Amino acid sequence: MLAVLGYLAADLLVRVLPAGVANRLALALAALAFAVRPPARAALEANLARLMPDAPVQARRVRAREAFDHFALSLLDFLRLGRLDQRALAGAIEVRGAEHLERARASGRGVIVLSAHLGNWEWGAAWLAARGARLSVVARPHPHPWVERFFARRRLARGVGVLRGRPIWPGAAGALRRHEWIALMGDRCCAEGSAWAWASALARRTGALVLPAVMLRVAPGRYAACFEAPLTSEACAAGAHRLAVHRQLERHPGQWFGFEPLPESPA
Numbered sequence: 001m002l003a004v005l006g007y008l009a010a011d012l013l014v015r016v017l018p019a020g021v022a023n024r025l026a027l028a029l030a031a032l033a034f035a036v037r038p039p040a041r042a043a044l045e046a047n048l049a050r051l052m053p054d055a056p057v058q059a060r061r062v063r064a065r066e067a068f069d070h071f072a073l074s075l076l077d078f079l080r081l082g083r084l085d086q087r088a089l090a091g092a093i094e095v096r097g098a099e100h101l102e103r104a105r106a107s108g109r110g111v112i113v114l115s116a117h118l119g120n121w122e123w124g125a126a127w128l129a130a131r132g133a134r135l136s137v138v139a140r141p142h143p144h145p146w147v148e149r150f151f152a153r154r155r156l157a158r159g160v161g162v163l164r165g166r167p168i169w170p171g172a173a174g175a176l177r178r179h180e181w182i183a184l185m186g187d188r189c190c191a192e193g194s195a196w197a198w199a200s201a202l203a204r205r206t207g208a209l210v211l212p213a214v215m216l217r218v219a220p221g222r223y224a225a226c227f228e229a230p231l232t233s234e235a236c237a238a239g240a241h242r243l244a245v246h247r248q249l250e251r252h253p254g255q256w257f258g259f260e261p262l263p264e265s266p267a
Helices: 002-016 019-035 039-051 057-083 086-091 098-106 121-130 145-157 169-177 195-206 233-237 240-251
Strands: 093-096 111-115 135-137 181-185 209-219 222-227
Touching: 002 019, 002 057, 002 145, 019 057, 039 057, 039 240, 057 121, 057 145, 057 209, 086 093, 086 121, 093 098, 098 209, 098 222, 111 121, 111 195, 111 240, 121 135, 121 145, 121 181, 121 209, 121 222, 135 169, 169 181, 169 195, 181 195, 195 209, 195 233, 195 240, 209 233, 209 240, 233 240
Parallel strands: 093 222, 111 181, 111 209, 135 181
Antiparallel strands: 209 222
8 A cells, every 4th residue: 555655646746846846855755765774775785785796885885875866766757758748758868879779670570678677667668669669568567456557557658568477478479479579677587587598588489689778867857778789599698688787787886776686696
């Protein structure tokens, strides 16, 4: 019930308050949440210790504090998506590595967009769908059915589908063989086990490319869609997909929402 009330309150904030006021309130709540040391903070600091083993404890704590702020702001931006038309969404995003995105599009193959809980993945999915990708996301259902429907409606409104059912493999493989795109988070376990191994196996069995990508927050209401070179199943078997996402986590640890224990090292 607390989750329902939290999302309802956040949705109300973005509807009735000016963006600057809502953002400041969200940052104040993020500071409070960090101060009370929830389990998410402990998991994040442990994950950052694995990602940045040579960094001082205080430096990792600073990155964790930044991540709480970015998460609060990214949530509000996700809730604002429903009020943005396609032109406004496109105008809020710069593209880095556009040649890699175009190479994946021109391949005519299915594409596995491999990302992480970094920046704002919901904006990334909405932006790709607005550019014509037939995209479905692999997302773990929220424990509360109302919250799950809340997110599903907003994704569907932006043209983003959700792969459902267990096991997920048949639906994902079928979409890729139809030359559609699926999005998968590498820094979580999926229903079938390690997301890294799952993405590699899907690429091998379907002939899909793996496209490492993240959507980074660069300013209030503005993001950068960052793409690395698309990878074949052979490259993934050698670990290239893990290293691509790991590079982004290393570059932007303050935007990594690693709020759960990692199933395995990202590198």
